[in-house]
Every structure is written in structure tokens, then in C-alpha cells.
Amino acid sequence: MNKTLLYFIIFLLAACNTAEKKSPKVYFGGEIVNPSSEYVVLFKGDVVLDTARLDENNRFSFQLDSVDEGLHHFYHFPEEQYVFLEQGDSLQLRLNTIDFDESLVFSGTNEPVNNFLLEMFLANELEEELIYKYYSLEPEEFTLKIDSLKKLKLESLNNLSSEAELSDGAMEIARAGIMYTSFIFKEAYPFYHKKKKGEKSIHDLPPDFYDYRADINYDHNGLCYYRPYYNFMKYHLGNLSYMDCKKGCGTQIKMAKNQLHFNQHKLMLIDSLIKQNELRDNLFRNVAMDYLLKYDKEENIEIFIKEFHQMSGNNRHIHEINGLYDGIRNLQPQKELPELLVFDSDGNKVSIKDLGKDRQVVFYFWSAPEKRHFTNMIKRINLLKEKYPEYTFIGLNVRTEHSRWNNMVEVSQLDKSEQFWTENFEDVAHTLIVYDPNRGIITNDGIIVDAFANVYTSF
Structure with a gap:
């Protein structure tokens, strides 16, 4: 081959590679097995960069014109994990929500550092018990x-x-x-x-x-x-x-x-x-x-x-x-229950004020993603029902899709008259201050007795 032509081809290939490396565009996508939501959300800090919907093959993709290089995180309800992104990256992941972190694997550019960060995350979790002994x-x-x-x-x-x-x-x-x-x-x-x-x-x-x-x-x-x-x-x-x-x-x-x-x-x-x-x-x-x-x-x-x-x-x-x-x-003692609308098993809106009228009530909370907590909570509530028959124990479900909540109530054979679904967790969290998973709210005829009780230690 003519040397001049050969050098020209090499120059073109090098130029193409350089252009590709310098391109600020970023691709981030992958596959989620057994998805627990229809969406994946990409964050930089606490700012949402983009939201991607899973397709029929449970795949998603983000195509960004550029990124602020560094640590990001992605969220697939109710889990999240880090992803390190730089300009020009093309990165994919695969995970199974049954073992979210343990099954997560990255491939593509910046694959080494992302898999290493994940390995360190898992190692730190495994070390906790050992460190506690130290x-x-x-x-x-x-x-x-x-x-x-x-x-x-x-x-x-x-x-x-x-x-x-x-x-x-x-x-x-x-x-x-x-x-x-x-x-x-x-x-x-x-x-x-x-x-x-x-x-x-x-x-x-x-x-x-x-x-x-x-x-x-x-x-x-x-x-x-x-x-x-x-x-x-x-x-x-x-x-x-x-x-x-x-x-x-x-x-x-x-x-x-x-x-x-x-x-x-x-x-x-x-x-x-x-x-x-x-x-x-x-x-x-x-x-x-x-x-x-x-x-x-x-x-x-x-x-x-x-x-x-x-x-x-x-x-x-x-x-x-x-x-x-x-x-x-x-939520101080002697105050009325605040206004909050919840849904019964027939889809009717009900005020918790009405649920508390003319009886002594203990409100407690559970969520479908927290399976172990749900099992333990129902076991505890059943025990309290036997011990304190004068109380009605009302479960308020949070952060669960409606169909899944309905199914769990049916399968677990819970009393539908005592189970209610909440649509917006932020509203519930701000109104009833739901941050402690073992929280109980004790009321008498709609009046607060103890809004910060604990179903394990307050009875």
C-alpha cells in the first residue's frame, strides 16, 4: 500500500478515536430483573438528572449530553446505589431486585471503578459484625x-x-x-x-x-x-x-x-x-x-x-x-388527630379522624418492601390485640403500590376493616411524622393520647 495513503488512514482512525474520547455525551443503561417499579431515576447529589422508564424487556437507558463528572446514584424503588460517571462514558448494569446489591454488575467504560465501589460497599456490610466484636x-x-x-x-x-x-x-x-x-x-x-x-x-x-x-x-x-x-x-x-x-x-x-x-x-x-x-x-x-x-x-x-x-x-x-x-x-397529647385521607379496601377515601371516633385506637404502619418488618409487625399486633381487646389496631400502609397492598391484605388474611392504604408517603410523613418503623399513635375518641408510642415498648 502507498505509504502516504497508509499514514492518512492511520491519521483518520486516530482522529476518530480522539473525537470519540473527547465527546461529552454519556450513555448509562441496563437491565433490571424482577423490577419493583416501572422507573429508574438518575441523581447527582439530590438533583434529579433524568428519569427512564423500563421497556417491555425491563431495560432502561439514559443518554445525556454531558455530566458533571463524579459520583452519581440511581434509584429503583425502593433501592438505590452509586454509579461513577465521566464525560464520554458508555456504561451498563444488570441486577436482580431480589438481591439488589449482591447481583449488581457494571460493564463498559468505568466498569472497573464502579464494580470496585460496589465490592467495597458489600465488604463494609459484611465487616460490620466483625468490627463490632473489635x-x-x-x-x-x-x-x-x-x-x-x-x-x-x-x-x-x-x-x-x-x-x-x-x-x-x-x-x-x-x-x-x-x-x-x-x-x-x-x-x-x-x-x-x-x-x-x-x-x-x-x-x-x-x-x-x-x-x-x-x-x-x-x-x-x-x-x-x-x-x-x-x-x-x-x-x-x-x-x-x-x-x-x-x-x-x-x-x-x-x-x-x-x-x-x-x-x-x-x-x-x-x-x-x-x-x-x-x-x-x-x-x-x-x-x-x-x-x-x-x-x-x-x-x-x-x-x-x-x-x-x-x-x-x-x-x-x-x-x-x-x-x-x-x-x-x-401531635401533642390532648390535641385532635390531624386531617389525613386514606383509602379502604373498596377504594373509598376515609379520614383518620373518622377512624378514631368513639373508640380507642392504635395506628401502626407497614410497607410491602420491608417484608421482615411486615411479618414481625403483624405478629406483634396480633399479640397486642389479645392483650388489649379494648383497643382497635388500625394498619396504615405506606410506600406500596395499591394492587400489591390489596394482595398482601388478602394473602395474609388481615381484617380489611382495619387496613388502609396511603397514596402519598410525603403527605403521611409530614402529617403523622412517620420515620420510626415501629411507631404507634394511641388515640381515644379522635384525641391524641401518645402520638410517639412504640408498638414494642409502649405496651
């Missing part, structure tokens, strides 16, 4: 165990990096997951050790126990929605708040009796340490949700909300926090 060890021995696990994971990542070409961003995410998971164990150690050993005070720690804190990045834009990093921040701030209060607040350290004081410390620490807006807002939200759902005295809740507004009045979650605050105030 908490009884002395600090030096505990550190050796945790560092050994961390070293194995880092070696695995380095081996992957030598075999596959990972971008700097992919390496950073993968390494951060390993490091911050390890840091979580160190932050949690003093409290679990005290509990496991039955000690009266926090164990003395070696001076180098928290040396890793010098490397903490409090404002990493790409990690603020990454579970290991975010969970570390929660543990870390809780630890700092406790230790800070222990040194400077004397008797106030009895957190169980003074949740307000402890959470005031958390608010102040977030305000002083965290500057990245999304992480800051999310951590403020976490403290507020955690505190408000512990149902402290109404006057303490008012103090907390006032300080929360002073430090985070423009929080992206402010509407949710204010709604939770208002909902808790509306």
Missing part, C-alpha cells in the same frame, strides 16, 4: 485491626489501578471510601468500647489515636453525598460535641437527660467547621431531624428551632424542618 479490644489492638483491614483494601485498589486505567477522580472516590470508612470506626470506638466493657467513663486513648484527623477535608465538593464521607462527618461531629461538652460543660454531659444541650453543641460545630454549602445544609438537617424525632419537651424544641434558624435559616431543607416542627406540635 470494639471490646484495647485502643492499640483495635487500631491494628482496623489499619490491617484498611491496608488490604488499599492494596486491592492499587492492584486495580495497575491493571485498569483509572482517572484521578475515580481513584480519589475509591480511596476516600476506604479511608473514611476506616475513620468512622475510630470515631465510634470510644463509645462502643465503653458500652461493651460496661465502663463508667470514656476509655483513655493514646495521644496518636486521632492523628488521621489532620487529613480531614471538611469541604470536599465531590464527597458530600458519598455515604462513607457523610457518615464519617456525623460520627465525627457527635464525637467532637461530646468531648467538647465533657471538658467545658460539667454536669451537662448527661446527654440522655439533656438532648437539647448536646445538639446545640452540634449546631455550633457545624457552623464553625463546615463551609461547603450542600454538606453544611445536609448536616444541619441531620441534627435537626435526629433531635426533633426524639420528641423532647415542647419548650426545648422551640429553643432548638430558634437557634437552628439563626445558624441555618436559608437551609435548602428548611421547609422540611419547619414542617416536621409544626407536625410534632400538632
Whole structure:
């Protein structure tokens, strides 16, 4: 072949490959076996990028003009998982919802890092029981165990990096997951050790126990929605708040009796340490949700909300926090049940106010995706019915497709007159503050007796 022609062909092929690599367009798709919903939703942080509907073969696809490179997550009701995307990616997945995480496999560009992130996620789940046993060890021995696990994971990542070409961003995410998971164990150690050993005070720690804190990045834009990093921040701030209060607040350290004081410390620490807006807002939200759902005295809740507004009045979650605050105030004893419409087995709308009239009622909650919880809850309710025949126990179903709810009521032979379906979980959550799966609402003739009871511990 003429050399000039050969060089020209090679040049064209190289140019095509270069153009393909530089293309910002991204394809992400795959197949979901035994789908639990018709849709897959792709997120970047808490922003929905796109929604794809499954076709007749249970396949979906997203075709994006470009992406903000880094960690994303996809949601297929009621599960979600991470996916790392970069410009020009063409990535596919396959999973079976019966074993969502365990069956998930990625293929295509950025296949290595996505499968590695998934492997680390599954490994961390398997390690939880082992780590819990380690908490009884002395600090030096505990550190050796945790560092050994961390070293194995880092070696695995380095081996992957030598075999596959990972971008700097992919390496950073993968390494951060390993490091911050390890840091979580160190932050949690003093409290679990005290509990496991039955000690009266926090164990003395070696001076180098928290040396890793010098490397903490409090404002990493790409990690603020990454579970290991975010969970570390929660543990870390809780630890700092406790230790800070222990040194400077004397008797106030009895957190169980003074949740307000402890959470005031958390608010102040977030305000002083965290500057990245999304992480800051999310951590403020976490403290507020955690505190408000512990149902402290109404006057303490008012103090907390006032300080929360002073430090985070423009929080992206402010509407949710204010709604939770208002909902808790509306569920105080001696107040009427709030207005909420639910559906009976014939599809008729019924107000929970009417369901509570002229009788003593305990409302409880269940969801089809949580099969074990459903089984345990029905078993518990049947026991309570025998023990407290003066009460009517009414089940409110949440986050379940109507046909599936109907089928479960039939198959489980539940009393249809005591089972009701809710259409919009957000409405139920905001009105009745449904965050604790074992929650019970005790009423008498439509008047609240205890809106924050627990079906296992309150009877």
C-alpha cells in the first residue's frame, strides 16, 4: 500500500478515536430483573438528572449530553446505589431486585471503578459484625485491626489501578471510601468500647489515636453525598460535641437527660467547621431531624428551632424542618388527630379522624418492601390485640403500590376493616411524622393520647 495513503488512514482512525474520547455525551443503561417499579431515576447529589422508564424487556437507558463528572446514584424503588460517571462514558448494569446489591454488575467504560465501589460497599456490610466484636479490644489492638483491614483494601485498589486505567477522580472516590470508612470506626470506638466493657467513663486513648484527623477535608465538593464521607462527618461531629461538652460543660454531659444541650453543641460545630454549602445544609438537617424525632419537651424544641434558624435559616431543607416542627406540635397529647385521607379496601377515601371516633385506637404502619418488618409487625399486633381487646389496631400502609397492598391484605388474611392504604408517603410523613418503623399513635375518641408510642415498648 502507498505509504502516504497508509499514514492518512492511520491519521483518520486516530482522529476518530480522539473525537470519540473527547465527546461529552454519556450513555448509562441496563437491565433490571424482577423490577419493583416501572422507573429508574438518575441523581447527582439530590438533583434529579433524568428519569427512564423500563421497556417491555425491563431495560432502561439514559443518554445525556454531558455530566458533571463524579459520583452519581440511581434509584429503583425502593433501592438505590452509586454509579461513577465521566464525560464520554458508555456504561451498563444488570441486577436482580431480589438481591439488589449482591447481583449488581457494571460493564463498559468505568466498569472497573464502579464494580470496585460496589465490592467495597458489600465488604463494609459484611465487616460490620466483625468490627463490632473489635470494639471490646484495647485502643492499640483495635487500631491494628482496623489499619490491617484498611491496608488490604488499599492494596486491592492499587492492584486495580495497575491493571485498569483509572482517572484521578475515580481513584480519589475509591480511596476516600476506604479511608473514611476506616475513620468512622475510630470515631465510634470510644463509645462502643465503653458500652461493651460496661465502663463508667470514656476509655483513655493514646495521644496518636486521632492523628488521621489532620487529613480531614471538611469541604470536599465531590464527597458530600458519598455515604462513607457523610457518615464519617456525623460520627465525627457527635464525637467532637461530646468531648467538647465533657471538658467545658460539667454536669451537662448527661446527654440522655439533656438532648437539647448536646445538639446545640452540634449546631455550633457545624457552623464553625463546615463551609461547603450542600454538606453544611445536609448536616444541619441531620441534627435537626435526629433531635426533633426524639420528641423532647415542647419548650426545648422551640429553643432548638430558634437557634437552628439563626445558624441555618436559608437551609435548602428548611421547609422540611419547619414542617416536621409544626407536625410534632400538632401531635401533642390532648390535641385532635390531624386531617389525613386514606383509602379502604373498596377504594373509598376515609379520614383518620373518622377512624378514631368513639373508640380507642392504635395506628401502626407497614410497607410491602420491608417484608421482615411486615411479618414481625403483624405478629406483634396480633399479640397486642389479645392483650388489649379494648383497643382497635388500625394498619396504615405506606410506600406500596395499591394492587400489591390489596394482595398482601388478602394473602395474609388481615381484617380489611382495619387496613388502609396511603397514596402519598410525603403527605403521611409530614402529617403523622412517620420515620420510626415501629411507631404507634394511641388515640381515644379522635384525641391524641401518645402520638410517639412504640408498638414494642409502649405496651
